[in-house]
Amino acid sequence: MSQGSRTDHLSLSALLVSGGKATRLGGLTKTALTVDGVPLIKRALTAVRGVSPHCRAVVVGNTEGLDDLGHVTHLREDPPFSGPAAAIATGVAHVTTEFVAVLAADLPRIDAHTIRALVDAVGESDCAVAVDPAGRAQYLTAVWRARALAEVVSTAEVAHRPARTLYDRCTWVPVHLEQATTADIDTFADAQCFGVDVEG
Numbered sequence: 001m002s003q004g005s006r007t008d009h010l011s012l013s014a015l016l017v018s019g020g021k022a023t024r025l026g027g028l029t030k031t032a033l034t035v036d037g038v039p040l041i042k043r044a045l046t047a048v049r050g051v052s053p054h055c056r057a058v059v060v061g062n063t064e065g066l067d068d069l070g071h072v073t074h075l076r077e078d079p080p081f082s083g084p085a086a087a088i089a090t091g092v093a094h095v096t097t098e099f100v101a102v103l104a105a106d107l108p109r110i111d112a113h114t115i116r117a118l119v120d121a122v123g124e125s126d127c128a129v130a131v132d133p134a135g136r137a138q139y140l141t142a143v144w145r146a147r148a149l150a151e152v153v154s155t156a157e158v159a160h161r162p163a164r165t166l167y168d169r170c171t172w173v174p175v176h177l178e179q180a181t182t183a184d185i186d187t188f189a190d191a192q193c194f195g196v197d198v199e200g
Contacts, residue, residue, distance in 0.1 A: 010119065011098035012052040015091040016044055017084050017140055017163075018105035019061025019077055030106045030185060032065035034197045039065025040185065041105040045072075048101045050112025051119065058094045060087040061105070084140060084163040089153035095146045102127075102149075102163075104140035106185045108196055114181050118143035126152070126170035132182040137174065139163035141182055 018031045018041060031041035038046075042065055045057050058073045059066070066072060073094050077086040088102055099122070101115055114130065118141075121128035126148035130141035140163055152169045185191050191198045 010052050012048065012119065012143075013055050013095050013097040013100050013146075014045055014048040014057040015088065015095060015100050015102045016041060016057060016059045016105045017061060017087045017091070017103070018059060018063070019081060019084075019087050031062045033106070033185065033191065034065075035108045040108060040196070041065040042067070044103045044105050044107055044110055047107075047110045047112050047115050048103070051115045056097070058091040059105070060091045065105075079159070082159045083161055085153075085156070085158040085161040085165045088149070088163065088166060089156070089158040092146065092149045092153055095150075097146055100144050100146045100149060102140060102142045102144055104184050107141065107183070108185060109181050109183065110141070111181070114141070114177060115143065117175050117177070121173045121175045123173060125173045127167070128173045128175050129167065130177045130182045131174040132177065133179050137164075137167070138182040138184075139167055140184070141177075142167075142172070 032039050049055055056071045058075060060075045060077055063074050075090050077090045099119060118128040122143055127142050127144035130138040132138055148170060152166050156165055156169055185196055
């Protein structure tokens with residue numbers, strides 16, 4: 001199926017995970033860090049809206065960096081800072097679309113092409129997951145069937161567990177992507193490599 005036929009009128013929303021403490025970045029609010037003047041969290045939402053314009057978004061964690069909170073539901077995982085699996089479980093309860101893009105909010109090179117590739121790859125599986133050139137699955141760059149994700153989190157132990165916990169309980173398709181597309185920002189060296197402004 002062509003990209004155009006798959007993404008026209010696509011029932012897709014964004015679930016952005018942004019609740020980490022960023023300890024290796026001195027506690028900076030990563031969502032508001034910018035690349036070419038655009039906050040990281042806004043880049044993530046723009047990537048999804050490049051496939052599904054005006055789609056709803058669920059942000060679990062910080063929203064700083066989003067200047068337009070229209071069509072955005074802001075949540076916090078319970079308990080706070082209990083990890084990405086808990087954040088995803090919290091967020092999916094507010095998703096009403098057929099598909100949901102599950103993204104970290106600190107991906108400096110995420111784009112609509114990446115989201116389209118993931119959507120097109122889901123097929124009959126539960127989800128499609130970005131895989132970097134070293135073969136590492138990037139579990140916070142994925143597109144799920146929302147119903148499958150809801151079923152997984154309903155039976156999984158999620159508090160203080162990595163995102164991988166959820167993917168161990170489903171069928172997923174790997175989508176091999178470039179390093180820059182899948183990279184996130186954990187350290188000052190990462191920020192420098194991808195041109196992220198940490199000076200503010």
